[in-house]
Amino acid sequence: xxxxxxxxxxxxxxxxxxxENLCELDPAAGALLTNRKPISIGFAIKGGPSATLTFKxxxxxxxxxxxxxxxxxxxxxxxxxxxxxDGTVTPIPSKGFQHIKFLLKEFTPLTDLLxxxxxxxxxxxxxxxxxxxxxxxxFYTISVAIAQIANNDKVGIFTxxxxxxxxxxxxxxxxxAATLRAKNGRILTLKCPAKNPRASMKFxxxxxxxxxxxxxxxxxxxxxxxxxxxxxxxxxxxxxxxLLDRVALYLA
Amino acid sequence: xxxxxxxxxxxxxxxxxAEKVIPSxxxxxxxxxxxxxxxxxxxxxxxxxxxxxxxxxxDGNKFIDYMCGYGPNVLGYNDKDVNAAAFEQSKIADCxxxxxxxxxxxxxxxxxxxxxxxxxxxxxxxxxxxxxxxMTARSATGRKKILFASGFYHGVAPWTQKLGYPGVLxxxxxxxxxxxxxxxxxxxxxxxEHDGEIAAYIATPYMHGNFLDNQLPADGYWQKVRKLxxxxxxxxxxxxxxxxxxxxxxxxxxxxxxEADLICFCxxxxxxxxxxxxxxxxxxxxxxxxxxxxxxxxxxxxxxxAAIACINKMKKLKTxxxxxxxxxxxxxxxxxxxxxxxxxxxxxxEPALFYLRTxxxxxxxxxxQEWVAECVKRGVFFTNxxxxxINAALTTDDIKQTIEIAEEAYKVLRKNHPEx
Numbered sequence: 001x002x003x004x005x006x007x008x009x010x011x012x013x014x015x016x017x018x019x020e021n022l023c024e025l026d027p028a029a030g031a032l033l034t035n036r037k038p039i040s041i042g043f044a045i046k047g048g049p050s051a052t053l054t055f056k057x058x059x060x061x062x063x064x065x066x067x068x069x070x071x072x073x074x075x076x077x078x079x080x081x082x083x084x085x086d087g088t089v090t091p092i093p094s095k096g097f098q099h100i101k102f103l104l105k106e107f108t109p110l111t112d113l114l115x116x117x118x119x120x121x122x123x124x125x126x127x128x129x130x131x132x133x134x135x136x137x138x139f140y141t142i143s144v145a146i147a148q149i150a151n152n153d154k155v156g157i158f159t160x161x162x163x164x165x166x167x168x169x170x171x172x173x174x175x176x177a178a179t180l181r182a183k184n185g186r187i188l189t190l191k192c193p194a195k196n197p198r199a200s201m202k203f204x205x206x207x208x209x210x211x212x213x214x215x216x217x218x219x220x221x222x223x224x225x226x227x228x229x230x231x232x233x234x235x236x237x238x239x240x241x242x243l244l245d246r247v248a249l250y251l252a
Numbered sequence: 253x254x255x256x257x258x259x260x261x262x263x264x265x266x267x268x269x270a271e272k273v274i275p276s277x278x279x280x281x282x283x284x285x286x287x288x289x290x291x292x293x294x295x296x297x298x299x300x301x302x303x304x305x306x307x308x309x310x311d312g313n314k315f316i317d318y319m320c321g322y323g324p325n326v327l328g329y330n331d332k333d334v335n336a337a338a339f340e341q342s343k344i345a346d347c348x349x350x351x352x353x354x355x356x357x358x359x360x361x362x363x364x365x366x367x368x369x370x371x372x373x374x375x376x377x378x379x380x381x382x383x384x385x386x387m388t389a390r391s392a393t394g395r396k397k398i399l400f401a402s403g404f405y406h407g408v409a410p411w412t413q414k415l416g417y418p419g420v421l422x423x424x425x426x427x428x429x430x431x432x433x434x435x436x437x438x439x440x441x442x443x444x445e446h447d448g449e450i451a452a453y454i455a456t457p458y459m460h461g462n463f464l465d466n467q468l469p470a471d472g473y474w475q476k477v478r479k480l481x482x483x484x485x486x487x488x489x490x491x492x493x494x495x496x497x498x499x500x501x502x503x504x505x506x507x508x509x510x511e512a513d514l515i516c517f518c519x520x521x522x523x524x525x526x527x528x529x530x531x532x533x534x535x536x537x538x539x540x541x542x543x544x545x546x547x548x549x550x551x552x553x554x555x556x557x558a559a560i561a562c563i564n565k566m567k568k569l570k571t572x573x574x575x576x577x578x579x580x581x582x583x584x585x586x587x588x589x590x591x592x593x594x595x596x597x598x599x600x601x602e603p604a605l606f607y608l609r610t611x612x613x614x615x616x617x618x619x620x621q622e623w624v625a626e627c628v629k630r631g632v633f634f635t636n637x638x639x640x641x642i643n644a645a646l647t648t649d650d651i652k653q654t655i656e657i658a659e660e661a662y663k664v665l666r667k668n669h670p671e672x
Contacts, residue, residue, distance in 0.1 A: 220283075
């Protein structure tokens with residue numbers, strides 16, 4: 001059962017938030033944003049999350065709230081915002097009409113590029129560079145989605161309550177890494193390696209991570225095969241796996 | 253001396269074969285994921301043979317085994333007396349249309365041995381008995397809710413799992429209530445909040461959960477719980493699957509000075525032969541009689557014969573006292589091995605089921621996992637997330653060798669971590 005509010009948090013912070021990484025990883029994304037003044041888009045969702053994406057010098061950054069955005073996109077409900085992501089809702093800005101060209105000519109191609117990586121054509125994955133970028137972006141999306149589920153989804157909240165305080169290292173060998181910071185039953189995702197983790201879960205390769213994300217292999221089986229290494233407070237990882245199960249439900 | 257480092261080439265090869273035809277290769281608590289084989293390269297994956305306190309893996313590596321098959325090995329693998337009884341019975345009859353008289357003999361022996369038992373109902377695994385206990389409590393009280401001590405483990409049936417676990421429906425755990433272990437005030441408060449709704453409180457005799465130091469019951473905890481359960485008509489279920497017969501042959505409730513209404517036994521009951529038993533008070537016999545609950549092999553005679561021999565031998569050897577003495581000798585030596593190398597090993601729980609943790613500032617168990625791995629590589633099978641077990645075949649020489657290996661493993665840690 002998918003909860004629309006949780007899905008809105010995932011769509012905003014985990015999916016649109018991955019634009020940060022897209023701009024870092026794919027020069028084509030950065031190129032869409034060069035030679036232009038800094039600009040920001042705020043997403044204000046009634047009964048849900050709000051955040052602002054700022055584009056500056058070919059980079060993108062997401063921050064909480066919509067207080068200082070150039071373009072403001074209001075949504076009457078979480079369902080309406082989720083409709084933006086699945087293409088059934090067209091937003092109308094409440095602020096920044098003069099920047100509508102940016103929305104159409106730059107932001108939309110950027111999100112189309114993100115969608116290309118997030119829902120890739122199997123043929124595109126044959127290209128090594130595409131494969132690495134696509135898998136890395138999926139990793140960041142999933143890392144942030146874990147926190148949204150832990151903090152908002154009914155089952156996720158129950159599961160997160162069993163996670164003791166501390167940092168979890170969540171990483172791919174030779175690839176991206178994230179810190180999942182657990183405190184008082186809530187999780188915050190930091191898109192950087194953990195310095196002193198209390199528990200660690202590492203995938204041995206990008207290929208394995210991809211197969212796990214695509215549901216082709218199982219994490220428990222991969223641990224036995226030595227393809228996933230875990231150490232530390234394994235109870236944290238056990239509950240992390242429960243959250244990962246929920247991520248698959250929301251991002252399917 | 254320096255101990256040989258194990259090679260697991262054949263284990264790995266067999267695991268690769270297993271992965272193709274068995275989900276996860278080795279699933280469950282004996283497997284590398286749930287068993288927390290950290291790192292997996294340090295551990296054997298398949299056993300070839302076992303005797304007494306040892307098992308040998310498929311590569312021929314010998315281990316002094318402190319997991320004892322996660323508990324069933326209580327007298328020593330291949331105990332000659334228990335096996336003789338089982339083999340003798342197998343020549344007569346085992347899985348027959350009418351059950352063997354051995355069922356009655358074993359039930360009588362349990363009623364004579366276990367302080368709170370007026371009857372015994374047999375099954376195969378510990379989880380069979382915890383499920384039956386909960387069904388009995390619900391049937392007897394007409395109530396839905398079951399109270400658990402946080403950090404519990406009562407098997408793998410859906411009602412024992414948690415919301416969010418794969419394959420478990422929200423409805424299957426909707427009547428579960430959770431209370432912190434050893435906190436009688438919280439227990440009393442929850443009982444008041446759900447007055448007349450709680451069928452049973454199910455708990456282990458003490459908290460022997462994973463990843464945390466094990467906690468014995470606070471003074472008077474069980475007596476206060478017993479009194480309140482009686483006043484409120486709540487069935488008190490003791491899950492003695494893990495501790496049963498290791499602390500007290502009359503039951504772990506007897507050990508802690510109270511009486512359970514229902515008590516679940518399995519692991520140490522028959523030294524590895526497959527049988528479990530739910531024992532209970534007279535007033536619940538009618539309720540349990542009315543429950544539809546059976547299995548194809550639950551009245552097999554061979555495990556009954558083994559259980560009778562096992563219980564009688566445990567009585568003869570006074571195993572609880574033996575386990576306590578040997579476990580204290582072992583854990584005192586392990587603590588000294590840690591201390592000699594500048595580490596602090598915390599030993600918790602009852603000695604017969606000791607839980608180990610090497611202290612580190614990060615409180616992340618990684619140092620302890622590293623030490624356990626070094627021990628396993630040298631032939632001492634410890635585990636890092638779970639309590640341990642010993643058996644009656646463990647010798648003083650085994651304990652001495654274990655301590656020597658533990659010391660060498662701590663020396664490796666010292667070398668690997670000059671920063672500590």
